Amino acid sequence: xxxxxxxxxxxxxxxxxxxxxxxxxxxxxxxxxxxLEEVKTDGDxxxxxxxxxxxxxxxxxxxxxxxxxxxxxxxxxxxLEKALxxxxxxxxxxxxxQVKEGFMINxxxxxxxGQMVMPIEKVGLYIPGxxxxxxxxxxxxxxxxxxxxxKEIVITTPADKNGKIKDSVLVTAxxxxxxxxxxxxxxxxxxxxxxxSETIPKVDKIVGPGNIYVAMAKHKVSGxxxxxxxxxxxxxxxxxxxxxxPTFIAADLxxxxxxxxxxxxxxxxxxxxxxxxxxxxxxIQLQMLERNEIAREALSEYGAIILCxxxxxxxxxxxxxxxxxxxxxxxxxxxxxxxxxxxxAIFLGEYSPEPLGDYYAGPNHTLPTSKTARFSSALGVDDFxxxxxxxxxxxxxxxxxxEDILLIANNEGLTGHANSIKVRMEES
Amino acid sequence: xxxxxxxxxxxxxxxxxxxxxxxxxxxxxxxxxxxLEEVKTDGDxxxxxxxxxxxxxxxxxxxxxxxxxxxxxxxxxxxLEKALxxxxxxxxxxxxxQVKEGFMINxxxxxxxGQMVMPIEKVGLYIPGxxxxxxxxxxxxxxxxxxxxxKEIVITTPADKNGKIKDSVLVTAxxxxxxxxxxxxxxxxxxxxxxxSETIPKVDKIVGPGNIYVAMAKHKVSGxxxxxxxxxxxxxxxxxxxxxxPTFIAADLxxxxxxxxxxxxxxxxxxxxxxxxxxxxxxIQLQMLERNEIAREALSEYGAIILCxxxxxxxxxxxxxxxxxxxxxxxxxxxxxxxxxxxxAIFLGEYSPEPLGDYYAGPNHTLPTSKTARFSSALGVDDFxxxxxxxxxxxxxxxxxxEDILLIANNEGLTGHANSIKVRMEES
Numbered sequence: 117x118x119x120x121x122x123x124x125x126x127x128x129x130x131x132x133x134x135x136x137x138x139x140x141x142x143x144x145x146x147x148x149x150x151x152l153e154e155v156k157t158d159g160d161x162x163x164x165x166x167x168x169x170x171x172x173x174x175x176x177x178x179x180x181x182x183x184x185x186x187x188x189x190x191x192x193x194x195x196l197e198k199a200l201x202x203x204x205x206x207x208x209x210x211x212x213x214q215v216k217e218g219f220m221i222n223x224x225x226x227x228x229x230g231q232m233v234m235p236i237e238k239v240g241l242y243i244p245g246x247x248x249x250x251x252x253x254x255x256x257x258x259x260x261x262x263x264x265x266x267k268e269i270v271i272t273t274p275a276d277k278n279g280k281i282k283d284s285v286l287v288t289a290x291x292x293x294x295x296x297x298x299x300x301x302x303x304x305x306x307x308x309x310x311x312x313s314e315t316i317p318k319v320d321k322i323v324g325p326g327n328i329y330v331a332m333a334k335h336k337v338s339g340x341x342x343x344x345x346x347x348x349x350x351x352x353x354x355x356x357x358x359x360x361x362p363t364f365i366a367a368d369l370x371x372x373x374x375x376x377x378x379x380x381x382x383x384x385x386x387x388x389x390x391x392x393x394x395x396x397x398x399x400i401q402l403q404m405l406e407r408n409e410i411a412r413e414a415l416s417e418y419g420a421i422i423l424c425x426x427x428x429x430x431x432x433x434x435x436x437x438x439x440x441x442x443x444x445x446x447x448x449x450x451x452x453x454x455x456x457x458x459x460x461a462i463f464l465g466e467y468s469p470e471p472l473g474d475y476y477a478g479p480n481h482t483l484p485t486s487k488t489a490r491f492s493s494a495l496g497v498d499d500f501x502x503x504x505x506x507x508x509x510x511x512x513x514x515x516x517x518x519e520d521i522l523l524i525a526n527n528e529g530l531t532g533h534a535n536s537i538k539v540r541m542e543e544s
Numbered sequence: 545x546x547x548x549x550x551x552x553x554x555x556x557x558x559x560x561x562x563x564x565x566x567x568x569x570x571x572x573x574x575x576x577x578x579x580l581e582e583v584k585t586d587g588d589x590x591x592x593x594x595x596x597x598x599x600x601x602x603x604x605x606x607x608x609x610x611x612x613x614x615x616x617x618x619x620x621x622x623x624l625e626k627a628l629x630x631x632x633x634x635x636x637x638x639x640x641x642q643v644k645e646g647f648m649i650n651x652x653x654x655x656x657x658g659q660m661v662m663p664i665e666k667v668g669l670y671i672p673g674x675x676x677x678x679x680x681x682x683x684x685x686x687x688x689x690x691x692x693x694x695k696e697i698v699i700t701t702p703a704d705k706n707g708k709i710k711d712s713v714l715v716t717a718x719x720x721x722x723x724x725x726x727x728x729x730x731x732x733x734x735x736x737x738x739x740x741s742e743t744i745p746k747v748d749k750i751v752g753p754g755n756i757y758v759a760m761a762k763h764k765v766s767g768x769x770x771x772x773x774x775x776x777x778x779x780x781x782x783x784x785x786x787x788x789x790p791t792f793i794a795a796d797l798x799x800x801x802x803x804x805x806x807x808x809x810x811x812x813x814x815x816x817x818x819x820x821x822x823x824x825x826x827x828i829q830l831q832m833l834e835r836n837e838i839a840r841e842a843l844s845e846y847g848a849i850i851l852c853x854x855x856x857x858x859x860x861x862x863x864x865x866x867x868x869x870x871x872x873x874x875x876x877x878x879x880x881x882x883x884x885x886x887x888x889a890i891f892l893g894e895y896s897p898e899p900l901g902d903y904y905a906g907p908n909h910t911l912p913t914s915k916t917a918r919f920s921s922a923l924g925v926d927d928f929x930x931x932x933x934x935x936x937x938x939x940x941x942x943x944x945x946x947e948d949i950l951l952i953a954n955n956e957g958l959t960g961h962a963n964s965i966k967v968r969m970e971e972s
Contacts, residue, residue, distance in 0.1 A: 199949075199951040210657055221906070229638055229905060229907060252952065367964040370963065449936070458665075467942040472935060472945065472965070473933070474961065475948075476948060477945075479933035483933075490748040491930055496931070503924070504887050504890060504922075505890065505907035507892065507896050511895045514895040514897075520626070520630050520904060523621075523623055523624045523627040527679065530802060530899075533903075535799065540895060543791075
């Protein structure tokens with residue numbers, strides 16, 4: 117049963133949900149360190165060893181062959197393939213708006229300043245395996261990487277017991293022009309992408325979701341390679357007024373809760389009758405859900421219907437929560453969204469449920485969790501760029517600036533810095 | 545003596561410089577964890593305790609008073625103040641080009657997608673104390689934060705033995721409208737900014753350089769708050785042809801080397817006579833340098849003149865090194881810079897030495913080190929934004945998309961996701 121919490125009287129219960137445990141397991145960390153160390157030293161040999169151990173398969177080939185890709189293209193349901201193509205189109209349209217160029221400031225022939233925007237050269241994309249092997253993950257990562265101009269995208273994803281990768285994953289990768297796909301997962305895949313092995317190319321940045329081993333491995337190698345965010349358990353917060361449809365809201369809470377036992381499904385409302393109606397609907401729909409055990413546990417631990425005194429308080433709590441996904445089911449969502457300061461993505465109105473964004477509408481589904489929307493953002497084209505500054509001064513321009521630079525350098529006590537200007541001015 | 549290395553014969557020596565030690569000290573980590581834990585629990589009491597212990601001062605007030613700021617404005621050298629103002633103007637002009645806005649895609653009344661760009665609300669700016677207390681650090685961090693629209697900027701910086709902050713730091717902060725300045729430093733300042741205390745406000749992101757305690761504390765709290773990069777020791781790589789001026793090059797190598805015993809000063813050249821000339825010049829200029837002990841150690845450990853067979857090889861090595869600062873002192877720097885794929889900032893030609901960029905020209909001096917320019921970039925206005933996606937579909941638009949979404953959701957095995965679409969379509 118999802119609980120109803122009164123915002124003004126039970127703030128400690130809200131605080132508890134807000135402070136869901138961060139990943140912190142010494143045991144996992146030790147395993148991950150061991151795997152990374154072995155992969156660094158032994159390359160493919162270690163990768164194969166851990167793949168056999170954890171994925172329990174015997175692979176004939178680490179790299180997916182062209183034949184396997186062709187077979188997947190034959191086997192895939194044609195309607196599903198069309199749906200994937202439509203999703204790719206929408207996601208591409210949205211992310212194209214994020215493509216950017218450098219700039220030059222060249223106000224006189226004596227001074228030129230600029231910023232170059234260049235793609236990261238090689239990117240590794242981690243796609244989880246098993247039931248969580250999602251074609252949408254391929255789309256949401258490979259599309260912005262392609263748009264940024266990344267030349268080499270490498271996918272790693274664990275195969276099933278028969279050494280197979282899901283057709284929809286292979287077909288999506290193929291549609292997006294990614295042909296380097298390796299049947300490995302876990303910390304060993306992260307290690308291989310970071311250090312390189314005989315078979316797996318070393319990349320500059322690793323992106324994509326994964327279980328706690330993958331997350332800890334990414335955290336460990338970050339700095340040696342770039343990584344995207346370390347995602348915590350998924351979250352939705354729904355702001356609902358009295359008139360919102362409780363059936364829709366209950367369905368959306370459950371869509372979130374089925375992800376993970378630690379997923380958070382929250383409603384904030386100023387209507388007591390709405391709170392009651394949602395609570396009832398959740399129970400009804402929960403019976404019909406395939407993954408209802410996971411969802412039930414998530415709802416009882418991290419689910420809540422928070423009852424506020426005023427509408428303003430609903431928005432305050434939403435901003436404190438800084439949710440990954442925020443749905444606004446109120447009379448005027450187009451006015452109300454302007455009150456939001458912290459959220460990964462905002463879904464406006466009754467017909468914009470979160471799954472629309474997960475797969476299809478266009479914005480990225482890789483979003484900041486665990487209150488990090490206060491300072492970070494959805495994955496996007498920007499995450500696949502690096503920027504380089506350009507500085508040119510003529511001799512005359514440097515002469516004009518030299519007094520100022522010397523004053524600052526000397527104030528900072530760095531006489532070598534001052535000297536680098538001086539030798540240029542003393543030159544006859 | 546800076547050594548000359550032959551690129552083709554001594555690649556292991558180049559590899560050694562490239563793999564300079566990352567920070568990794570268990571002892572420091574334990575101290576940092578202890579400090580953070582106490583600050584989290586005891587707030588101001590712990591902050592004061594560690595400040596007294598490490599900064600060895602007794603402060604009357606943690607927060608810099610308006611009187612202290614006024615006194616600094618009176619005391620500062622007027623020419624220095626003018627130089628700081630000119631630098632602020634240049635840095636502002638450059639960073640203004642990075643200001644960005646959100647977008648909306650609204651091709652039909654049924655679908656609206658967008659990306660909001662909003663400032664991070666509260667930012668903490670760490671300014672090192674003592675000899676490394678730099679007004680340029682205030683400028684390079686506060687200017688992009690201001691341009692992004694950050695409402696609250698808080699500076700922490702350790703005071704000297706007399707409880708004073710350097711005039712130039714106070715005046716620069718004042719010029720940039722930052723009036724919350726706290727006389728604390730070290731891991732205790734990072735903890736206070738992350739957790740908040742009775743006096744110090746809790747922020748959303750912490751930026752700015754610091755010693756190893758500060759770096760480790762930032763690393764530890766990252767995730768709870770945002771952080772900028774963890775900077776490694778500073779680096780310059782200079783590509784020099786036969787005609788470049790060895791006096792200038794030697795001065796620039798020393799300007800880098802005086803920073804830190806672990807700073808790397810590298811030349812890459814295809815001219816043996818140039819290599820010899822630079823080596824000689826370094827020895828001459830080293831004698832005259834105030835901080836010559838630091839510089840000598842840095843040069844002997846991490847300095848090198850790398851002699852290449854060809855000009856192309858010079859650029860290959862530069863790209864492998866992915867240096868923080870890259871100077872191109874060749875005949876055609878405006879052609880040659882196009883060969884660079886990885887660098888934090890590029891300085892073109894003989895009259896654009898790195899210190900010009902450190903203080904004055906406009907681009908940011910907070911740059912990626914230790915090969916991270918492969919995947920990361922200079923600090924900029926972007927680092928003070930967060931972006932939020934917007935999704936709106938009408939009922940009709942969702943109906944048209946629903947088949948596709950259901951196919952993908954079911955392929956991914958998430959029936960709760962599918963259900964969230966279904967309940968909306970079943971509604972009469």
